[in-house]
Amino acid sequence: MPVKRGLLILLLMFYLGLSQLQGQEYRVEFTEKPLNRALIELRQQYSLRFSFDDRNLSAYFISVSGTFSSVDKLLNALLAGLPLQWELMGNVYVIFQGAKGIQPSRFLIAGQVLEKGTGEPLAFSHIQIGDHSLVTDVKGSFSFVSDEDSVFSMKASHLGCFVVDTLLAPGSNHKIFLTPFSYDLPEVIVRDNIVARSVQVGERPGLISLNTYIADYLPGNGDNSVFNLLRLQPGVVAAGEQAGDLIIWGSYEGTSRVKFDGMTIWGLKNFNDNISAINPFMTKSVEVLKGGFDASFDDVAGGLVNIAGKTGKRQRAGFHFFINNETLNGMVETPLSEKSSLTLAYRQTYYDLFDAEDVDNSDLEYRIAVKPDYRFRDFNAKYASHQDDGSLFYISLLGGDDDFSYTAEQERQRNTIYQSTSEENHQIGGSVYWGKNRKNGDHFQIKGAWSGLFSTYGVERNISNNRFNRQFSGIDKNTETNVGEGNLKFDYGFQLLDNQRISFGLEGISNTLSIQEDSSNLTVLDSEYSAMRIAGFVKDKIPLLPRIVFQPGLRYNYSFYTSSGYPDPRLELIYESQGAFSASAAWGAYHQFIVKSSLYDETGNFRYVWTLADGEDIPVLEAQHWVMGASWKRNDFTANVDAFYKTVNGLTRYVRFNQSEESVYKGEGYSLGVDVFLKRDFNANTIWISYSLAQAKERFSYFVQDDYRRAPHDQRHELKIAGLMRFFKRFHFSAAYVYGSGFPLYANYLSEEYTEPDYSRLDVALFYRLMRGNVKAQAGISLLNALNHYNVKYISFEQIPLDQLYTAYIDAEAVTFTPLLFLKFEF
Structure with a gap:
């Protein structure tokens, strides 16, 4: 009997949990709110994970009201009528530029690598996008075009700075900020992070x-x-x-x-x-x-x-x-x-x-x-x-x-x-x-x-x-x-x-x-x-x-x-x-x-x-x-x-x-x-x-x-x-x-x-x-x-x-x- 009673309790808990999961609702009330701020509120309220270009999405103002039974329906409502798309990568919802329903023939990612704190362009920084390596120019700029990927996995490094490993949606105005290793952070301890040190060799001949x-x-x-x-x-x-x-x-x-x-x-x-x-x-x-x-x-x-x-x-x-x-x-x-x-x-x-x-x-x-x-x-x-x-x-x-x-x-x-x-x-x-x-x-x-x-x-x-x-x-x-x-x-x-x-x-x-x-x-x-x-x-x-x-x-x-x-x-x-x-x-x-x-x-x-x-x-x-x-x-x-x-x-x-x-x-x-x-x-x-x-x-x-x-x-x-x-x-x-x-x-x-x-x-x-x-x-x-x-x-x-x-x-x-x-x- 104790075993049967335990099984019944487990089944009941599973049923209740499944019912609660299936019944998860997302209530929103946005009036002329910048899209980037709306996503930040949703992330904090429902523990969702988003990746997006903050500067780009701040230009779009949305008015959405209602209750949605899934994140998919919620995002479709938020992006309705906007030249934006979303894609689920793992447990991250990536939002990027693009006309809905129209698959572009090429995807462009471009931007700048800058020093955190000063905004200095980091010339000669190294960018790794998939299998491809790039080097930024004197103004810290880079660009990459692909006909395969709509979301880019990018790693940016500059000598003496912490390496940034992130996901980026297509766009032409990304800002990647790198923190110098010698940057004084008295109240923040950075652990298990990689620092690109003093010298980089072997990227190109000589x-x-x-x-x-x-x-x-x-x-x-x-x-x-x-x-x-x-x-x-x-x-x-x-x-x-x-x-x-x-x-x-x-x-x-x-x-x-x-x-x-x-x-x-x-x-x-x-x-x-x-x-x-x-x-x-x-x-x-x-x-x-x-x-x-x-x-x-x-x-x-x-x-x-x-x-x-x-x-x-x-x-x-x-x-x-x-x-x-x-x-x-x-x-x-x-x-x-x-x-x-x-x-x-x-x-x-x-x-x-x-x-x-x-x-x-x-x-x-x-x-x-x-x-x-x-x-x-x-x-x-x-x-x-x-x-x-x-x-x-x-x-x-x-x-x-x-x-x-x-x-x-x-x-x-x-x-x-x-x-x-x-x-x-x-x-x-x-x-x-x-x-x-x-x-x-x-x-x-x-x-x-x-x-x-x-x-x-x-x-x-x-x-x-x-x-x-x-x-x-x-x-x-x-x-x-x-x-x-x-x-x-x-x-x-x-x-x-x-x-x-x-x-x-x-x-x-x-x-x-x-x-x-x-x-x-x-x-x-x-x-x-x-x-x-x-x-x-x-x-x-x-x-x-x-x-x-x-x-x-x-x-x-x-x-x-x-x-x-x-x-x-x-x-x-x-x-x-x-x-x-x-x-x-x-x-x-x-x-x-x-x-x-x-x-x-x-x-x-x-x-x-x-x-x-x-x-x-x-x-x-x-x-x-x-x-x-x-x-x-x-x-x-x-x-x-x-x-x-x-x-x-x-x-x-x-x-x-x-x-x-x-x-x-x-x-x-x-x-x-x-x-x-x-x-x-x-x-x-x-x-x-x-x-x-x-x-x-x-x-x-x-x-x-x-x-x-x-x-x-x-x-x-x-x-x-x-x-x-x-x-x-x-x-x-x-x-x-x-x-x-x-x-x-x-x-x-x-x-x-x-x-x-x-x-x-x-x-x-x-x-x-x-x-x-x-x-x-x-x-x-x-x-x-x-x-x-x-x-x-x-x-x-x-x-x-x-x-x-x-x-x-x-x-x-x-x-x-x-x-x-x-x-x-x-x-």
């Missing part, structure tokens, strides 16, 4: 994506965060701490290009190795293309670094301040309207950073007295306007001064030797941008930019006879070099079905160069050059198989300066996997029209000078890139391998035997190698290791042996280790170690013998972060070259030949053991 969040925690973060982050990446040479350029995959100086908001940066670093030519307060995202890049990018034979600047706060004003024992830096962001803002930034050194100890004269019988003088300052201004449809307009301006000089005096038994050297670099530039996404998924952008570098270099050396009070002139030379580049570019992209995307563009480029050289008050060189060219490109992204994408492209330049055309075909093949493994390959031809020619002067110094290729005396550089890569990503572990082979023809080298005699030689070169990158993220910590095995060789007609020999920037091995840890919640510790096997230091331009000192540098830092209300503060210390290892710079020292036996070196850029105390706050 591509590295970086963020500026992670740079805030690296040693020396205040003034040189861009280079500090770049130098730790595989394939970007850190050893030698070159002063004005980046060596990317064996590229010669001047063959790689750094751009900030579309403006060419003619020198990434300045005389002081700890100060970058780009204010870190102004940077947002960094894209490094080491080689094999597609037809839409610039005409360079080496690599590219594209830096997207901040667009400023539009919700409220903000102020950023930084000070260490070298520079002051400040930035102000102020809204001008709900959709526009103005950003101003300024920094400068506030005392002389060099002293007599920067001269290596330990092996000399007679000491040298040196008086150096140095000043650096720069300024940025940017106006930006955002529209509701995702379009972006901005005007960006920059200017900077980097002046270094010294006087050296050595008193000997009979003579006193004097030398004074000065170099001044002034860079100015401006850019304008307008980009817009159309409702059908197409997009276009117009970009214009101009930047110039104005440099003067002077050296004067004379000898005074102490006994007879006579003075003898040695060298009296002044050189002024002005280089500029302007461009105006229009490109348009449209989306076809199956994620096929076609882009084309047209660009006009103007280069100017003037060189004036005086020797002993006599003009020995006075030349001005200007060159115009137009370039057009077309590229297509074709899905061959569900996970294989083929991207052919063609770039064509016509130079009015050389009266010749230069076609550059480029190909990419990418395996896009939803799993852990991905692979890519690329081949491309590249031409470069404004180049740096190497120069051996009469004092034995090796320098580079800008020249315009005329196709005769100065050839147009020709390069080819072969790139292959593979990547493995699982949970918080990333492994990536890139292999490359590059050739370059049309190198030019001046050899100056004395003040009146010089010869010009032409040459060629190649580089090859492999990069290995390993990264592990755990909790709030990250560590990565990169190793580069590379070779760069060259051949010039003046070589004694008609064969290739090591190029000045050739380095066989480079190992980098970086780690960041957080402990006690607000303390952050970071360390970076770089080892390089060294560059060949040739005795002179004819010698085949060289020395090869290695490079070793350990940097460490300890920071403390604090937040009080709207004020965020950070204080700490960085120890650069903490072990005080003596390192030889790559082409960064000035030689003073005193006689046949002795030479002094003015090592103006040496980073010895350097402690940097800093304080930074923002509100």
Whole structure:
């Protein structure tokens, strides 16, 4: 009996529950209520789950009254007469745009990825829609078209931000907000969420994506965060701490290009190795293309670094301040309207950073007295306007001064030797941008930019006879070099079905160069050059198989300066996997029209000078890139391998035997190698290791042996280790170690013998972060070259030949053991 009684009770409960379930009613009373608000009330009242575009549905006002026996009938009544549809996915009711009863032939999803809290567009963010991968443009925009899915499963990630995994209905104005990992949430604990950390590799051939969040925690973060982050990446040479350029995959100086908001940066670093030519307060995202890049990018034979600047706060004003024992830096962001803002930034050194100890004269019988003088300052201004449809307009301006000089005096038994050297670099530039996404998924952008570098270099050396009070002139030379580049570019992209995307563009480029050289008050060189060219490109992204994408492209330049055309075909093949493994390959031809020619002067110094290729005396550089890569990503572990082979023809080298005699030689070169990158993220910590095995060789007609020999920037091995840890919640510790096997230091331009000192540098830092209300503060210390290892710079020292036996070196850029105390706050 008890068993039967229990069964009867269970059956009764089941019957009552079923009756209650079948009798579930939904009572609504809406009068001219926005549809989005109506759905929110229903969700709260009946525990229903909806997914919809809040901005889109807020435009529809409904009047519905009655009782409905099912959710299906309720939704049909709410959406009656509206160009909307609904679909049940699992236990979520997804509402999306579309005429009821009419199945569209294609579904479009488009929108923007923005930073939560500031509304900053997150350029170069990664979007995963089903099996397809996308990368947002400089305004954070993306678009995708499909004829299969009416509801899209999308995953959005940006370096240093929490990943968003969501469902989206078709539409052209989605806003995806990503929360930075460093965003202070004192009362909210986010658990079991994924953070896209410091570096992304393997998405395309030779591509590295970086963020500026992670740079805030690296040693020396205040003034040189861009280079500090770049130098730790595989394939970007850190050893030698070159002063004005980046060596990317064996590229010669001047063959790689750094751009900030579309403006060419003619020198990434300045005389002081700890100060970058780009204010870190102004940077947002960094894209490094080491080689094999597609037809839409610039005409360079080496690599590219594209830096997207901040667009400023539009919700409220903000102020950023930084000070260490070298520079002051400040930035102000102020809204001008709900959709526009103005950003101003300024920094400068506030005392002389060099002293007599920067001269290596330990092996000399007679000491040298040196008086150096140095000043650096720069300024940025940017106006930006955002529209509701995702379009972006901005005007960006920059200017900077980097002046270094010294006087050296050595008193000997009979003579006193004097030398004074000065170099001044002034860079100015401006850019304008307008980009817009159309409702059908197409997009276009117009970009214009101009930047110039104005440099003067002077050296004067004379000898005074102490006994007879006579003075003898040695060298009296002044050189002024002005280089500029302007461009105006229009490109348009449209989306076809199956994620096929076609882009084309047209660009006009103007280069100017003037060189004036005086020797002993006599003009020995006075030349001005200007060159115009137009370039057009077309590229297509074709899905061959569900996970294989083929991207052919063609770039064509016509130079009015050389009266010749230069076609550059480029190909990419990418395996896009939803799993852990991905692979890519690329081949491309590249031409470069404004180049740096190497120069051996009469004092034995090796320098580079800008020249315009005329196709005769100065050839147009020709390069080819072969790139292959593979990547493995699982949970918080990333492994990536890139292999490359590059050739370059049309190198030019001046050899100056004395003040009146010089010869010009032409040459060629190649580089090859492999990069290995390993990264592990755990909790709030990250560590990565990169190793580069590379070779760069060259051949010039003046070589004694008609064969290739090591190029000045050739380095066989480079190992980098970086780690960041957080402990006690607000303390952050970071360390970076770089080892390089060294560059060949040739005795002179004819010698085949060289020395090869290695490079070793350990940097460490300890920071403390604090937040009080709207004020965020950070204080700490960085120890650069903490072990005080003596390192030889790559082409960064000035030689003073005193006689046949002795030479002094003015090592103006040496980073010895350097402690940097800093304080930074923002509100």
